[in-house]
Amino acid sequence: MLIGYADKLSVDAGDHVEIKVSAPGVYRSQLVRLRGMTEGATGLSVAEVPVSSNSNGQHTGRVQALHPGSLVDVALPKVDFAKGVGVSLWVKPTAPGRLCQTLFSLSDDSSVTRIMLELDRTGRPALYLRSSNGAVTTVSSPDPLPKGRWVFLKAVYNPGEAELRLIAEEQTGTHCWSTPVVVAEGSAAGFRVGASHAEDGRATDCFNGCVSDVTVFGASPKQPILQWDFSRQMDSDIAVDVSGAGRHGRLLNRPARAVLGPAWDKKTIRWTDDPAQWNALHLHDDDLDDAQWRTDFEVEAPAESGIYAVRLNQGETSYYIPFYVRPGAARKRVLFVAPTNTYLAYGNEHLWEGERGIAHQKMMSFPIVLDKAETILQQMPSLGRSLYDRHSDGSGVIYASRLRPLTNMQPNYINWLAGGPRHFSGDFFITGWLDSIGIEFDVATDEDVDSLGKGLLDSYDVVLTGSHPEYPAAAEFDAFEDYVKGGGKLMYLGANGFFWVTSYVNKLRTAIEVRRGYAAQRNWTSHAAELYHSSTGEIGGAYRHRGRDQNPFLGVGMAAAGWGPASGFTRTPESYGETVAWVFEGIASETVGEHGYLLGGAAGDELDHADPARGTPDSTVVLMSSRHNDLFFPSLDSVTEVAPNQQGSKNPHVRADVVLVEHPGGGKVFSTGSICWAGSLGTNSYDNDIARLTTNVLRNFLAK
Known part of the structure; x- marks a missing residue:
């Protein structure tokens, strides 16, 4: 089995990244820069740019064992x-x-x-x-x-x-x-x-x-x-x-x-x-915090900020070991913040198996198809589990480490639940769209914003999130809010963001801690007296259950989810107002986004909507909304009781809203309300109504 990981996830230019590989026999490595998602004759793939490195070339492999168990x-x-x-x-x-x-x-x-x-x-x-x-x-x-x-x-x-x-x-x-x-x-x-x-x-x-x-x-x-x-x-x-x-x-x-x-x-x-x-x-006998593999070679981080990977090849098999180069002194106008804590939280998840897989299948309109990532996990259960899984004794997983191979943190990963690229792979639709319109950008990670704070964000005219920035630490949440309060412009290009209380377990930020609590959408439940984090002492669970909702900041908050066919968005009467008509420049149709690589539309997967009762500001303009079929349901924390007729076709609250929010001090937020938005950006090589609308917003934010 050809797999590996790096000792660091985010580095400065010139830093040395240790690459740890397990491979039976000879393999080759190539440092590449990962750009954006493209579609060719063989399907979707991420564009790669080879990068010169002394580590490129042939290596003699060795099998490195995994020893789980705390x-x-x-x-x-x-x-x-x-x-x-x-x-x-x-x-x-x-x-x-x-x-x-x-x-x-x-x-x-x-x-x-x-x-x-x-x-x-x-x-x-x-x-x-x-x-x-x-x-x-x-x-x-x-x-x-x-x-x-x-x-x-x-x-x-x-x-x-x-x-x-x-x-x-x-x-x-x-x-x-x-x-x-x-x-x-x-x-x-x-x-x-x-x-x-x-x-x-x-x-x-x-x-x-x-x-x-x-x-x-x-x-x-x-x-x-x-x-x-x-x-x-x-x-x-x-x-x-x-x-x-x-x-x-x-x-x-x-x-x-x-x-x-x-x-x-x-x-x-x-x-x-x-x-x-x-x-x-x-x-637990399946705890795995640090694989403790020996280093096979080192890579010097390139000078330009971006998303990089060491691509390993052995015959027809390839495996990518990604890392990020954070911005240096010379900075561009746009910053993309990769939601790396989300990637860790979902790293090596097993929700496709057992009773959870059966339950999810009932919410999907297509059969579960496993990617190579899940095949590796079937063959190597010792790789550890995700924060969405239970340990072998039935207790919930609360720590997730990056010091181990993460099989689904691959640029070509096709997620079994969404039927397309999701999380790490899905966010390449966003970087691919930026490339397609000629916008240069820097890249940072959740851990960078946590450590560098608002000062990092303040260097940029516009900051973009990934498609699912679900797991910010409290300091990162503060930084984003303070950036907007200080006049910054944020494009929240996803949904179910800024949701779960997350903390880093050590100063090196090698792992995160999340406690699910006993409310909100979850796959396991914490004991009522084991909700407080061991790493910080703060109460875990959902941020909104600490009184810190997403709506006052982003204009929208988590409201519903479903994995049936995704829909498009329909414009609201307010979207035709003179002050926001520029958003739809070049778009004639009343309905947009009826296409996409994730579930077939722009509104699907997890959904956020505006809700004044949760603090959506009066200055928020709802530009578009979606409607859904009966494979979409409200999130647990958005309802007060289980009752009939709460599914999408009968419940107007099961929807996504696209909003524009103006904050005091000049800050602006554009929120898309859907994880599937990213997948729709890429349709027809980024020449479509969703990409055009998103471009209109970015150029307007850059112009002011």
């Missing part, structure tokens, strides 16, 4: 078994009885496991002790641990009594099982929670569930060797040792933090009020 790891001083050793911890299994799952393991210098507590294939806790001569002693419970319930476990080797003991404390009482054992000479030097030690040092037999209050002790629990408190430094990848010995653990593959522990008193749902009640980790 755990906590620490090196220990020699733990002398002759003096006794014990481990205690609270555990809550979430998927017992499937495979053997390790709760903890103590290993020696050679990574040979000496003491291990696991859940066997029936879900029963079993404690193993291996002596230096290889003899193994086992003690286990006759009953499995209950799924989804906290149990306190203590494993003790007592050489004085020549006994191996396992103790379980739960609501039904305390249970103890023991067995005689020959004195086990030797020592342990490594400790892991959530996985056992493999010979190569990697994790195996990973645990699905929550752990809390982990303590390793010597002859007595009063002599702790380490004591981890997972409520400390919640925004880090460190398990803080509060024993005083300084044996802090490393969290690998980012288990979920800000998770309820066994002692929640139900008096608050905000972990920052009393972190000690959120002193747990939720470990």
Whole structure:
């Protein structure tokens, strides 16, 4: 399998980007600049411009393994078994009885496991002790641990009594099982929670569930060797040792933090009020934060801002590793902000499979067809999942990392749900349209706006979004709003934008965190007391449920969705007014956008509309609106109850609006209200009514 990723997503000109590849055999690489979507004899493709690079050419490949599964790891001083050793911890299994799952393991210098507590294939806790001569002693419970319930476990080797003991404390009482054992000479030097030690040092037999209050002790629990408190430094990848010995653990593959522990008193749902009640980790066997692949070669970032990729080729197979070059000192008048957080949120999503795929198929007017991206995920489930998926134990995914191959972040990706390019690939319709009208532009990413703020946007006369800028961090949301309040001109060329509360998990912005909450359109639901982000402490969910709606800023907000045939837009009487007639210059028809590469029209997929009750400004002019069939439905947060006759043909609220908003201070926003708008830009090589209308707006914004 030919796949790879880069260590950075957005860079300055001249920066070095590390390229990490897994390939069986020889392959070739070529640095390219990705321009815009075009249609040729073989279908849609993104125009590529080769770029000179010392890395171009042939490389000898190697297969690099993936090792998913989160755990906590620490090196220990020699733990002398002759003096006794014990481990205690609270555990809550979430998927017992499937495979053997390790709760903890103590290993020696050679990574040979000496003491291990696991859940066997029936879900029963079993404690193993291996002596230096290889003899193994086992003690286990006759009953499995209950799924989804906290149990306190203590494993003790007592050489004085020549006994191996396992103790379980739960609501039904305390249970103890023991067995005689020959004195086990030797020592342990490594400790892991959530996985056992493999010979190569990697994790195996990973645990699905929550752990809390982990303590390793010597002859007595009063002599702790380490004591981890997972409520400390919640925004880090460190398990803080509060024993005083300084044996802090490393969290690998980012288990979920800000998770309820066994002692929640139900008096608050905000972990920052009393972190000690959120002193747990939720470990998953499919967590993957950093693939930790070795670097195969480096690429020097070109001088000009733009979207670039290293194209890998092996026979007929190709794979692209994209990155962005942010603007330098010499800047153009137009900035395109790529919604890279959206690309991460959807990275490696599996919604086409299982019950969610069946549910989506009922909302589609064509059969699901999987792209090569999904085929790779079927063959390599170890690539991790998206924020739209559930873990193997059924819990929702809350972190998404870019330090792994993202199979659907490819310029030629055809999305199974929209039947065309969507997200990363779909946004090349926007850059292709800019190229077609001769507008030069710079490129930045979500993480650039988050780090550089309004100052970056202020350098430009006009700023354009992508087709689905759904996941801005709060600082990025601020920057866009402040840019418009300060007189900037924004073209919001999509829908369902600025919607989910998003935070970066570290200063390098290698991953994002999103908690779905228990409202709005979602594919899983957060526990009511696990809605606050571990990375920032802020409440997650939808921004509008924090009182920060999109409508006051953009004129429109998320209202409906559907994946049946998309429609066009019909002009409103207000669109013929003298002050906005320029928008339709060169367009004779009352209805526009009845064409497109996404669902066949300009109004489809997810839809935004104007709503004064949600704060749409009085200065907003609704230029066009759409109507839809019964495969389109209102979004959950736009209705107050489930009732009949809410589908598109019977509900005027199921629509998209195209609006023009004037803000005090001279700021202007043009919002298209539909994800499918981008796909309609590209029809007939960008010579169509949607492209003409969008061009009219851009040129007007640039002229004033």
